[in-house]
Amino acid sequence: xxxxxxxxxxxxxxxxxxxxxxxxxxxxxxxxxxxxxxxxxxxxxxxxxxxxxxxxxxxxxxxxxxxxxxxxxxxxxxxxxxxxxxxxxxxxxxxxxxxxxxxxxxxxxxxxxxxxxxxxxxxxxxxxxxxxxxxxxxxxxxxxxxxxxxxxxxxxxxxxxxxxxxxxxxxxxxxxxxxxxxxxxxxxxxxxxxxxxxxxxxxxxxxxxxxxxxxxxxxxxxxxxxx
Amino acid sequence: xxxxxxxxxxxxxxxxxxxxxxxxxxxxxxxxxxxxxxxxxxxxxxxxxxxxxxxxxxxxxxxxxxxxxxxxxxxxxxxxxxxxxxxxxxxxxxxxxxxxxxxxxxxxxxxxxxxxxxxxxxxxxxxxxxxxxxxxxxxxxxxxxxxxxxxxxxxxxxxxxxxxxxxxxxxxxxxxxxxxxxxxxxxxxxxxxxxxxxxxxxxxxxxxxxxxxxxxxxxxxxxxxxx
DNA sequence: GAATTGATGTGAAACAAATCACAAAAAACA
DNA sequence: TGTTTTTTGTGATTTGTTTCACATCAATTC
Numbered sequence: 001x002x003x004x005x006x007x008x009x010x011x012x013x014x015x016x017x018x019x020x021x022x023x024x025x026x027x028x029x030x031x032x033x034x035x036x037x038x039x040x041x042x043x044x045x046x047x048x049x050x051x052x053x054x055x056x057x058x059x060x061x062x063x064x065x066x067x068x069x070x071x072x073x074x075x076x077x078x079x080x081x082x083x084x085x086x087x088x089x090x091x092x093x094x095x096x097x098x099x100x101x102x103x104x105x106x107x108x109x110x111x112x113x114x115x116x117x118x119x120x121x122x123x124x125x126x127x128x129x130x131x132x133x134x135x136x137x138x139x140x141x142x143x144x145x146x147x148x149x150x151x152x153x154x155x156x157x158x159x160x161x162x163x164x165x166x167x168x169x170x171x172x173x174x175x176x177x178x179x180x181x182x183x184x185x186x187x188x189x190x191x192x193x194x195x196x197x198x199x200x201x202x203x204x205x206x207x208x209x210x211x212x213x214x215x216x217x218x219x220x221x222x223x224x225x226x227x
Numbered sequence: 228x229x230x231x232x233x234x235x236x237x238x239x240x241x242x243x244x245x246x247x248x249x250x251x252x253x254x255x256x257x258x259x260x261x262x263x264x265x266x267x268x269x270x271x272x273x274x275x276x277x278x279x280x281x282x283x284x285x286x287x288x289x290x291x292x293x294x295x296x297x298x299x300x301x302x303x304x305x306x307x308x309x310x311x312x313x314x315x316x317x318x319x320x321x322x323x324x325x326x327x328x329x330x331x332x333x334x335x336x337x338x339x340x341x342x343x344x345x346x347x348x349x350x351x352x353x354x355x356x357x358x359x360x361x362x363x364x365x366x367x368x369x370x371x372x373x374x375x376x377x378x379x380x381x382x383x384x385x386x387x388x389x390x391x392x393x394x395x396x397x398x399x400x401x402x403x404x405x406x407x408x409x410x411x412x413x414x415x416x417x418x419x420x421x422x423x424x425x426x427x428x429x430x431x432x433x434x435x436x437x438x439x440x441x442x443x444x445x446x447x448x449x450x451x452x453x454x
Numbered sequence: 455g456a457a458t459t460g461a462t463g464t465g466a467a468a469c470a471a472a473t474c475a476c477a478a479a480a481a482a483c484a
Numbered sequence: 485t486g487t488t489t490t491t492t493g494t495g496a497t498t499t500g501t502t503t504c505a506c507a508t509c510a511a512t513t514c
Binding site: 018 | 230231232233235236240241244245248269270271272306307308313315322323325326327329330332333336338375376378399400401402406407408414416418420421422423424425426427428429430431432433434436437
């Protein structure tokens with residue numbers, strides 16, 4: 001049964017990513033152990049929250065001894081399946097698709113875009129070291145590389161159709177850059193990234209702040225914020 | 228006082244954007260009025276939530292009569308300051324910056340990237356109809372176009388420096404694509420978009436689901452989701 | 455024009471997330 | 485070895501968000 005499926009990414013998971021980025025930095029600096037308040041300071045949360053988040057993801061430290069950075073990173077790698085490579089396909093080689101296909105951070109994090117697809121034959125040539133195929137070869141590639149996750153960067157008009165095809169061929173998670181709510185069965189993981197909304201949100205809060213600052217009352221602004 | 232400033236975008240605001248997108252679609256189809264449950268169905272939430280969200284943003288309908296789409300859209304335009312154009316600057320014309328500078332949806336929503344900036348002289352030519360300047364002209368452009376909001380798409384190594392400069396020149400809201408937590412004073416609005424994290428989140432949930440499905444117990448998965 | 459119907463709007467209730475507070479454990483030191 | 489110190493881990497509490505339930509209003513019907 002197809003239905004609108006909401007983003008399900010929890011804030012606690014996003015914070016775990018922050019902690020990890022911080023740990024990687026600290027490790028590069030030669031640091032070997034951290035305390036919850038170290039991570040808290042670096043990421044702008046409280047030490048309580050760091051520990052609660054760790055607890056949620058079953059990450060344990062040492063009483064009084066804090067956390068060993070290597071242990072912590074290893075635990076997280078396992079948690080995020082970074083010990084094995086994750087093969088991704090990318091659909092739509094327009095401006096955004098092209099940029100994403102060239103984004104080097106994915107590879108650094110063991111997320112490999114193994115192939116990209118576009119209906120436009122003129123785009124079906126390599127422009128970023130990754131082959132661009134026609135949609136007819138989608139199933140073949142998904143099967144060959146055991147792909148489970150896809151990035152959708154097609155125009156909104158074709159996003160649903162492309163999504164249906166992806167799911168039919170075994171994809172079960174999608175990062176969707178098209179500004180539409182995809183209708184899928186509830187067992188498919190969808191994460192929508194809407195660039196306009198992200199920008200417009202900032203504009204909204206900036207205008208609000210200007211208005212509130214005019215009233216010399218920052219409390220009012222903060223009251224209406226999330227954190 | 229500089230500090231790590233968290234994303235403050237509320238879920239209720241994001242839902243308002245969903246409702247609006249839906250309203251625009253319905254209007255194009257010639258529909259003139261909607262009920263809370265219409266919007267709810269289209270966006271995958273409950274009608275209660277639609278009404279509560281409207282209430283939060285002081286949007287009123289007509290008892291029994293539902294909502295007039297034109298009124299609703301007009302109210303939202305005002306709420307989001309779309310009656311006047313919003314001028315944006317974009318810093319960093321790498322792959323992502325270039326893609327963003329070509330993203331036509333921004334203009335459709337009255338968000339105009341009036342200029343882009345890059346330190347690399349080779350990138351300082353027009354590649355997308357928008358001029359690419361050197362950073363030395365930042366203040367001049369910000370002042371001339373009364374820019375309040377910027378997009379940061381520079382490498383993470385220079386993101387903080389660029390941010391400091393932007394704020395010094397009067398920017399008070401930033402959409403940040405660099406995978407670093409920017410340190411700014413609390414009156415600056417920051418919205419981080421971390422592409423790796425977005426993708427990795429999906430991978431995490433997909434793997435989790437596979438594990439849970441193996442146990443033939445979807446409940447476990449849903450319990451851990453945000454909704 | 456009274457009764458009925460169907461939608462909004464909003465307090466109250468239920469649920470979820472973040473913060474607080476402190477017991478428990480381990481290291482340091484006397 | 486016993487005491488103190490420091491930090492984790494987690495129940496208890498608070499705060500925030502979503503859902504529920506229903507009073508309220510306006511259109512429609514009789």
